[in-house]
Amino acid sequence: xxxxxxxxxxxxxxxxxxxxxxxxxxxxxxxxxxxxxxxxxxxxxxxxxxxxxxxxxxxxxxxxxxxxxxxxxxxxxxxxxxxxxxxxxxxxxxxxxxxxxxxxxxxxxxxxxxxxxxxxxxxxxxxxxxxxxxxxxxxxxxxxxxxxxxxxxxxxxxxxxxxxxxxxxxxxxxxxxxxxxxxxxxxxxxxxxxxxxxxxxxxxxxxxxxxxxxxxxxxxxxxxxxxxxxxxxxxxxxxxxxxxxxxxxxxxxxxxxxxxxxxxxxxxxxxxxxxxxxxxxxxxxxxxxxxxxxxxxxxx
Amino acid sequence: xxxxxxxxxxxxxxxxxxxxxxxxxxxxxxxxxxxxxxxxxxxxxxxxxxxxxxxxxxxxxxxxxxxxxxxxxxxxxxxxxxxxxxxxxxxxxxxxxxxxxxxxxxxxxxxxxxxxxxxxxxxxxxxxxxxxxxxxxxxxxxxxxxxxxxxxxxxxxxxxxxxxxxxxxxxxxxxxxxxxxxxxxxxxxxxxxxxxxxxxxxxxxxxxxxxxxxxxxxxxxxxxxxxxxxxxxxxxxxxxxxxxxxxxxxxxxxxxxxxxxxxxxxxxxxxxxxxxxxxxxxxxxxxxxxxxxxxxxxxxxxxxxxxxxxxxxxxxxxxxxxxxxxxxxxxxxxxxxxxxxxxxxxxxxxxxxxxxxxxxxxxxxxxxxxxxxxxxxxxxxxxxxxxxxxxxxxxx
Numbered sequence: 001x002x003x004x005x006x007x008x009x010x011x012x013x014x015x016x017x018x019x020x021x022x023x024x025x026x027x028x029x030x031x032x033x034x035x036x037x038x039x040x041x042x043x044x045x046x047x048x049x050x051x052x053x054x055x056x057x058x059x060x061x062x063x064x065x066x067x068x069x070x071x072x073x074x075x076x077x078x079x080x081x082x083x084x085x086x087x088x089x090x091x092x093x094x095x096x097x098x099x100x101x102x103x104x105x106x107x108x109x110x111x112x113x114x115x116x117x118x119x120x121x122x123x124x125x126x127x128x129x130x131x132x133x134x135x136x137x138x139x140x141x142x143x144x145x146x147x148x149x150x151x152x153x154x155x156x157x158x159x160x161x162x163x164x165x166x167x168x169x170x171x172x173x174x175x176x177x178x179x180x181x182x183x184x185x186x187x188x189x190x191x192x193x194x195x196x197x198x199x200x201x202x203x204x205x206x207x208x209x210x211x212x213x214x215x216x217x218x219x220x221x222x223x224x225x226x227x228x229x230x231x232x233x234x235x236x237x238x239x240x241x242x243x244x245x246x247x248x249x250x251x252x253x254x255x256x257x258x259x260x261x262x263x264x265x266x267x268x269x270x271x272x273x274x275x276x277x278x279x280x281x282x283x284x285x286x287x288x289x290x291x292x293x294x295x296x297x298x299x300x
Numbered sequence: 301x302x303x304x305x306x307x308x309x310x311x312x313x314x315x316x317x318x319x320x321x322x323x324x325x326x327x328x329x330x331x332x333x334x335x336x337x338x339x340x341x342x343x344x345x346x347x348x349x350x351x352x353x354x355x356x357x358x359x360x361x362x363x364x365x366x367x368x369x370x371x372x373x374x375x376x377x378x379x380x381x382x383x384x385x386x387x388x389x390x391x392x393x394x395x396x397x398x399x400x401x402x403x404x405x406x407x408x409x410x411x412x413x414x415x416x417x418x419x420x421x422x423x424x425x426x427x428x429x430x431x432x433x434x435x436x437x438x439x440x441x442x443x444x445x446x447x448x449x450x451x452x453x454x455x456x457x458x459x460x461x462x463x464x465x466x467x468x469x470x471x472x473x474x475x476x477x478x479x480x481x482x483x484x485x486x487x488x489x490x491x492x493x494x495x496x497x498x499x500x501x502x503x504x505x506x507x508x509x510x511x512x513x514x515x516x517x518x519x520x521x522x523x524x525x526x527x528x529x530x531x532x533x534x535x536x537x538x539x540x541x542x543x544x545x546x547x548x549x550x551x552x553x554x555x556x557x558x559x560x561x562x563x564x565x566x567x568x569x570x571x572x573x574x575x576x577x578x579x580x581x582x583x584x585x586x587x588x589x590x591x592x593x594x595x596x597x598x599x600x601x602x603x604x605x606x607x608x609x610x611x612x613x614x615x616x617x618x619x620x621x622x623x624x625x626x627x628x629x630x631x632x633x634x635x636x637x638x639x640x641x642x643x644x645x646x647x648x649x650x651x652x653x654x655x656x657x658x659x660x661x662x663x664x665x666x667x668x669x670x671x672x673x674x675x676x677x678x679x680x681x682x683x684x685x686x687x688x689x690x691x692x693x694x695x696x
Contacts, residue, residue, distance in 0.1 A: 024577070026529065227456075
């Protein structure tokens with residue numbers, strides 16, 4: 001991807017603006033499209049997942065320029081294949097990582113550095129997850145909330161995926177405490193990213209029907225494939241939305257609040273971040289190459 | 301739980317191969333798409349069609365890859381922001397202007413299949429220009445070199461993470477570099493649809509790691525590719541348990557008829573090379589030089605074509621007068637004995653081929669008025685809020 005930097009923008013910035021600072025260069029160990037990033041206010045750190053190096057990198061909160069990470073979690077003991085979502089549990093001092101290839105949820109000491117094994121792993125068919133896109137944590141309620149999409153083994157639209165809620169200390173091949181999925185949730189293709197705050201779940205749902213034409217190894221087109229997919233990021237989806245659920249919801253539960261429609265300018269919403277103090281919700285959209293701010297105090 | 305125990309569990313329960321598609325769908329309680337009436341759900345939910353109060357976005361194209369067709373006096377640049385491909389007439393390039401340069405042709409829209417446009421290459425025999433799609437488009441899209449608008453592309457499905465692209469008329473093949481599984485994959489020129497590849501160069505002996513731009517040197521029958529150095533075989537191989545690793549950025553050069561897990565003919569790598577996120581590369585077989593768009597270094601590096609090892613560049617173009625800033629692509633123009641550089645943003649710059657140091661460009665292409673800022677989002681997927689600094693953190 002073009003220039004795999006981290007850019008920081010003033011919260012009130014709008015329009016065509018340059019970032020106020022960037023983190024970049026080989027020394028930063030950043031790779032193409034960090035698929036998960038979080039800010040840990042307790043330790044003033046930025047933590048990012050780097051799927052093309054199977055690594056999780058941590059920077060000082062104010063890092064700028066060509067700087068090395070404070071810590072790099074990487075290696076055979078980590079069990080990382082394609083780390084995607086990352087979140088810090090400031091109460092229990094843990095770093096939780098969702099892996100998009102294995103479908104594992106891996107928990108490490110928050111300051112894990114180098115080739116460190118996870119202290120807990122949620123993995124296996126009982127989890128129902130084929131690939132974890134992102135996750136959040138609720139330390140007060142002792143819950144991990146993961147979002148997962150269907151796995152693209154075949155060619156053709158494959159609906160599935162949703163929100164998976166686990167006990168925070170669960171380990172091994174365990175079923176989720178509950179799931180939110182089904183036609184009334186509006187999540188046809190599964191959500192992409194998630195935030196958890198004050199008993200609520202905020203998720204981006206692109207509903208883009210993306211179908212990779214090749215096998216994961218990139219050796220050959222999948223049987224039945226006749227060509228590349230319609231480009232979902234250009235085409236977008238009228239069904240894309242931001243959805244809010246209660247963390248106690250279960251089953252085929254419709255969202256309790258949504259942001260959707262042409263006024264949003266969203267084409268392919270992916271990332272989501274929250275600012276409850278200001279009643280603001282931040283969304284990145286690769287389809288239009290934008291970062292949106294929605295003022296929605298009623299959603300909190 | 302110990303790693304070995306987890307591996308054993310994973311093997312026992314079949315995680316080594318992952319959940320099959322049918323198992324995953326069953327586990328997720330999947331239904332047919334027809335049973336999902338998302339609009340009906342959204343219309344009933346509170347909230348709704350809410351406009352953003354702020355929006356960070358660049359309304360102009362932002363250049364990425366670059367290619368030249370000297371025979372027909374054309375230069376083409378991919379645009380990852382508006383998801384387009386702009387082609388200019390080289391005879392119209394002049395000194396710097398404050399206004400955008402009018403393109404000769406500009407393709408953009410759903411029919412083009414262009415989204416995260418990366419590498420560009422001309423097929424001058426067929427008068428086509430092609431662009432790789434670096435993300436979920438998973439394609440190479442080709443157009444007549446004078447096509448404009450929402451032109452229906454001739455498309456070929458390729459693996460996820462395609463970046464570099466080049467054609468060879470002798471072998472009648474095209475080659476695509478793929479970031480995610482570190483390979484050079486070859487197709488018949490003119491391949492469309494889901495036509496399978498002819499061959500691939502991939503494997504640990506190739507020393508490729510997150511390959512980006514490439515060139516195909518027909519004179520010396522070589523292919524060169526720049527590598528960012530990131531490696532995660534486990535990304536595509538579920539059975540791989542070795543973890544990821546970082547290696548220094550490099551240029552790997554292969555014989556152009558090879559396939560499989562072959563060693564490169566030469567590797568340029570090391571601290572003296574100054575390589576730092578090298579993204580674009582071009583060859584000048586007449587003067588036996590290669591040029592590298594050194595993205596994080598903010599420079600263009602010129603090496604001897606036959607250099608190997610930890611060598612210093614022959615020349616470096618860098619400095620405030622050059623206008624080089626986050627360079628993504630390079631291309632030689634043998635007709636004008638010049639070198640083109642595409643910045644990630646609003647300019648492409650032409651230099652004398654032998655330019656060095658803080659040189660001034662001799663030609664400039666613009667896709668926005670002079671001094672226009674550039675957001676430079678390159679696929680913004682995720683975001684975080686820094687509550688201490690009141691900032692939004694967005695990786696590319």
